[in-house]
Each structure stands twice: as C-alpha cells, then as structure tokens.
Amino acid sequence: MHIYETKTFDLPTLEGISDKSVEEHLGLYSGYVKNFNAMTELLQDLAKDSEKNAHALSELIRRRSFEFGGMRLHEHYFAQFEGGAKEIENDSKLAQALTKQYDSVESVVTQITHVGNMRGPGWSILYYDPQSESFHIGFTGEQHQGHFVTLPIIIALDVWEHAFLLDYGAAGKGKYIDAFFKNLNWSVIEKRFENVKKEA
C-alpha cells in the first residue's frame, strides 16, 4: 500500500490568523497523514485473520476516508495561502465562470461564508462539476461526510473549531472566515480551476 508523506507549505505570515494557530493546525494535518498510514497498516495486519477480525476490518474501512479527507482537505487549505494574499483577476477564466453562475465573485464569497457559518465543525467547499460546467457549494461534516462525490475542489474553507478558536474564541467563526478570505491567494485558486477545465 502507498505510504503518504506529510507535505510542507511555504506559508507567509497571515493577517488575523496567528502563527501559533497555524502551527497547531499543521500539527493536526500531519496527524491525519500519520493516522491514515497507520490504519492502512493495521488493516493489512488484521486481514491475516479476516474471519475473526471481520467487524474490525469493516469499521477501519468505514473510517479510513475520514483520515484521507483530513489529509487531502488540509493540503488544499494550506496551499491557498502560499505566495501570499492576491486578488482575483477580473478577466481570469475562474472570475468569468463564477460571475456567469453567481452574478459576481463577491456573491460566491458571500455564499461560501454563509455555508461556513453553518453550525457544527466541517468545511465550506466550492466544488466544480466539469460534466455540467457548474459550481456547487457544499458543507462537509467532519472530513468525509457530505462530499459531492468525485468533484474537484476549487476552494476549501476549514471551519472546525481548531481553525479559529485560539484566535477568536468559541463564537469567533465569522471573524476567522473574514480573515481567511483576506489571506487567500486567488492565483492558486485560478490555477486549480484551469487545471480542472483542461482535463474536462
């Protein structure tokens, strides 16, 4: 089985998201990678007596995507800050596609924000469906519940409590989301969208 490695991110100092918060957040990310690999290994071990361990194997299978999601989503998350905050190009393919579906980029940011402010830990995610050439905004509980299956991710906004509690307190999700968008490097987002369009 493939062993995944923890990636490193070239992160600038963020505005409104403290270094300490980022450092702890990166620690959680590496925990997902470590635990995904550990579950993979344990699965192989328990499979040696698959009849006796049938229930344990089932439940590990059921949960592995939690760790995978924690790994992959955080990789999307941190990459969005690399290179520093940068506004969207008004005439980029992404800006045009978003404007076509949502009237304006501001409008889609508002909707992602609303979804991020939903109750409970999770992610507010902008997916793109190449088949229908349309975007979908979804809310993911934990790391693996509620995804739009197979769709590539354009923007991934983490709204677990660990993302904001240290900087803004238990009721501070709204302020954190504002900070998230201030630090976003939209050129990373634009490239994601272009890569998806190329494949489609």
Added chain:
Amino acid sequence: MHIYETKTFDLPTLEGISDKSVEEHLGLYSGYVKNFNAMTELLQDLAKDSEKNAHALSELIRRRSFEFGGMRLHEHYFAQFEGGAKEIENDSKLAQALTKQYDSVESVVTQITHVGNMRGPGWSILYYDPQSESFHIGFTGEQHQGHFVTLPIIIALDVWEHAFLLDYGAAGKGKYIDAFFKNLNWSVIEKRFENVKKEA
C-alpha cells in the same frame, strides 16, 4: 443554476438481476435527479428571505450532496453494464495497475466484495488517487457519507437493499454481488481508468 437531466442507459438483459429490479432501480435514480433539482430551486426561493430561513437553507445545503451522490453514483453504476458483460483484458493498463497493487484482479474483486458485504446500506467503491498513483477501496453510507474526497471512481457497487432485495431477499446481498461482477463490462471500467490516467 444548472438543471440536471436524467440519463438513459442502453442496458442488456442482466444475469441474476431481474428486469423488474433494474426498472425500479432506474426509477430511484431518476428520483435523485428530480430531487436534486427541486432542492436547488427551493434553495433559491428560500434565499429571498435568508435571515428568516437561515436554518432551512443550512439543512438543504447539508443534504444536497445526498441527492447529487445518488445521481452521480447511479450513473456510474448503470454505465458499467452497458454493452454487456466483458472480461478484463489481462494486459490493459487497469489490469496491470490492479495487479501491481493487489497482486491480482481476483484479489481486488474479493476485497470489493468484502466491503460490499459490510453491514448497512451504501456503496462499495474502488477509487483511484492520481496523485499517489494508488487505488483505495471505500464504503459509502447513504450516497454522500464517507467518500474519498475528490477521487474519481473506477468501480461503483451499489449495496442498498433496493439493489438486491427483490431478487434475493433481505439476506441475499452476497448472491447479488456475485451477479454484479458477472454482468460487469470491464472495458467500461478500463476506459474510466485510462481517462483518469490521461488527466493526471
């Protein structure tokens, strides 16, 4: 918002999965398309008074991926039977990649079968991660819970009760899974894998 349309599938008579069962199953599929579109529409309607309807909007957002998954997964499912049963080509890229990771194609079929036999309704799914060039087998509860986020699907095996109960009774999931693999057109599966490899 994009309105999705129900696809039609050119299905042969299946061995061990009755026409009546397929017909009812296709009816459920079209229900997902219809309900996804209806939720999209209702979202837009309730958004006119987004403050008053905040909770309703949240919960519709939380659930839309259920209908999307029901739509997209069934499209993967039925397409796998189009053209009639066909064995895997031993020297296809898919056969080679599966053999490399799982020792043999038989072995991966056994594992997908085991996961399909897990308790509860859902799907046993073979995903491919182009980034790590490895496959993952996962179990999805309902249509949207537990997915390997963003990963394309190579094989989608429906193990909701509606897939097998009519033909094999409440305890007949195992027999149905055997029938599923007997009817699989592996050339469809091979093409899926090749398309994913091309994009990567």
Added chain:
Amino acid sequence: MHIYETKTFDLPTLEGISDKSVEEHLGLYSGYVKNFNAMTELLQDLAKDSEKNAHALSELIRRRSFEFGGMRLHEHYFAQFEGGAKEIENDSKLAQALTKQYDSVESVVTQITHVGNMRGPGWSILYYDPQSESFHIGFTGEQHQGHFVTLPIIIALDVWEHAFLLDYGAAGKGKYIDAFFKNLNWSVIEKRFENVKKEA
C-alpha cells in the same frame, strides 16, 4: 459483558405486510443481536493489545451503537403489533397528551407519516421528553444517527427498504406506512407512555 438474547414476538397475521416480509425482517433483527454480541466479544479480544489495535478498537466503539439500535428499535417495532390491531382509547393519557400538543391524534399520525416518507433509510420516531412533558418526532438515519438522546420511544416506525420493498416495491413506502398504522396495537403504545409518565 452482558450477552443479549433474541426476543420472540407473538405476532398476528398482519394486514398489508406479508408473512414472508415479517419473517425476513425478524431475521434481520436477530442479525443485530448476533452482531452486537460479536462486536462486544471482539472488543474484549483486541483490547489485550490495546496499543497496537487502538484504531480498530475506536472504530468498533464508534459502530456498536448501530447494532444496539438495530436490536432495540426492532424490539420496539415488533412489540407494537403484538395482540393485534387496536385503536387508541380517546380518553387514555396518551390520547389526551397527544391531543394537547398536536390538536388531534390524526394530526400526529400524519406528521409521523410525513417524517417516515423522508428520503433515505431509517426510522420515524415519536419520542417523549418527561422533563419538558412534550413529544418530539424525529428521523433516525441507519439505526443510531440522529436520535434524541436519552428520550424514551413511544412509536417506532421502520422505514428501511427491507420494511416495504418486498410487499410494495422500491416506491411503495407510502402504502407500507398506511399498513403499519392499520396494524398498530395502540394499547401497547398507551402502556409505554404510562410507564414513562410513572417514572418521570
């Protein structure tokens, strides 16, 4: 650890729910009891090397309530038919309490029916909260998701596909729910409520 035993139910012939369907349903119920006990046993076994098996132990813990719910909910379900269909007594404590909160017994039956017709497998449940002296109608996904924590159950309506597919087909949930209420022995339900009131 306590080993649970499969209960037997003194069931009359039901109207609109076939003997074959009931027989298969009882088979599923005994599966929950068997699997709950098996998970309990496996947990104890894996706990001998709790460090190595930590992930497996976690996932078994996470899932045991699924089997427990499948066991306990079906015990509520089948008991409701014992003694044969019997209408609610207009002046029973239950009838009075339901009428007070929902205007009429018909109205609460309609609401339980609506909730039962929600999409996806699960249960439509009438709970009673002795603390606030009020009823709540909820929808439970699978056997363990979405419960009103700690609340005793007054009516449990199974809406998994296995409850209706054999008799009414994949789209026949509505007809099955009507049959469910036709066969209900309300004196069982009244006694449940009286027992809960006594304790409170």
Added chain:
Amino acid sequence: MHIYETKTFDLPTLEGISDKSVEEHLGLYSGYVKNFNAMTELLQDLAKDSEKNAHALSELIRRRSFEFGGMRLHEHYFAQFEGGAKEIENDSKLAQALTKQYDSVESVVTQITHVGNMRGPGWSILYYDPQSESFHIGFTGEQHQGHFVTLPIIIALDVWEHAFLLDYGAAGKGKYIDAFFKNLNWSVIEKRFENVKKEA
C-alpha cells in the same frame, strides 16, 4: 410546541479548566437551546405550505436532534461539576455496579478516557441499560450521531475542541480529560444511577 429555557449551573472554580473556557462553553450551550427553539418555530412556519417546503421541513426534522443533543448533553455535562469535586463512595450502588462489570472504578474511568481520546469531535458517554442491567461506553459524533438509543446517561464527557483548545491547545485533549475527572462530583453521578435504578 414547548419552548426550552437555558438552565443555570452553580459552578465552582475548576482545576485545569479555566473560567474563560467555561464561560465560552456555557455560551455555546445557550446557543443550542436558542437554535433548537428557533428550528421548532421555523418548522411550524414552513409547515403552512408543507408541499412547497417539503424538502426544507425534512432537513429541519433531520437536524433538530443535533440541537436537542447539544442542549441535553451540556446539561448533563455542567451538572457534573456542581457542588465541587467529590470522590466516588466505595460502597455506593454505582461503585458496586461498575466494579461488578469492569472490575474496578479505575478501569471504567480508563475506558471512558480511551473513548474520549478517539479522533474527531464528540462525546465519550457512559450509558446504563436498565433492561440488561449493564453499562455501555459509546462515542457520539457531533451531538446526535451514534447514541445508544433511549439509554439514560450516567457520565457525559465532552471532547469537542471547544472543551479543551483554549486551555491545552489543539493536541491537548488528554490533559483536559484528566482535568475533567479531577473536577467530577461523583455524588451527582451516583444520584443519576440511583434514579435510573429506581425507575427500572
């Protein structure tokens, strides 16, 4: 519909759980009460056009138990600290029952701790099943997922990130759980068990 009110708790200064953390935690608790009532009200409003709003009604129904759980579980949680830390009485009915099933009280505390250290936000809960006269330890995701249906709660240990992040950082769950048990008033727990036994 019954309107729930936010309870107040007579809390001592806790050891290892800061006043600020408790204050924010109480704020979250009152949010659950407020949101449960708001969802109840919105349900009644949308029910006026139940056909048009069918999907919204369904999703509100599906989610109400999240808010109810957040309310009821936190009421169990804070009440456990009222009156200040107090050890378990060795000859109390609870101590005897726990010792009978788990060999010692220390052993059950260790198991609740292990379950609390499972990955993801939720609760580690000690339930009691009066019917089988046995305890079950479970892990609840969010506030409403994975409960042992109908069972009364003896101990409720909150392991959402908001419970520990402010005092111990994102990786500090273990230290928080130790602090939780140091502050527990076991006489509250003993009384809960005695009340459940009386009812059974």
